[in-house]
Amino acid sequence: MPKNIKPTKDLSTVKAVYRNLRSSPRKINDILRSIRGKKADIALRNLQFSEKRVSKEISKTIKSAVANAENNNQLDIDNLFIKEAYVGKGMVMKRYRPRARGRAGEIKKPFSNLTIIVSEKKETEGKRA
Secondary structure (H helix, E strand, O other): OOOOOOOOOOOEEEEEEEEEEOOOOHHHHHHHOOOOOOOOHHHHHHHHHHOOOOEEEEEEEEHHHHHHHHHHHHOHHHHHHEEEEEEEEEEEEEEEEEOHHOOEEEEEEEEEEEEEEEEEEOOOOOOOO
């Protein structure tokens, strides 16, 4: 590819990132596994009834991605689905607690970086059951 030609950005996908989410990636990934590939409104409904504390922050991130898609890229919010949802490690706060015999026990409080990518599902008129 020539150097002066930039690849075109796909305008049908939109990303929202939640940085420094105060929960471990392992706990968040359990919830994300249940919403990947679903429509955005169905995923939000499922998160609303989830008993996990972090589900509120995940739904906030999905709402942000949907709002970005509607306002910035003029996508139809009824056709949006969650294309990718993944979590990565963030920083780790280290705290210490006193233990027996004058020792100190380290406590690690992990943070996470959550990324949600929504995409618009194309309606094909030829595919009818």
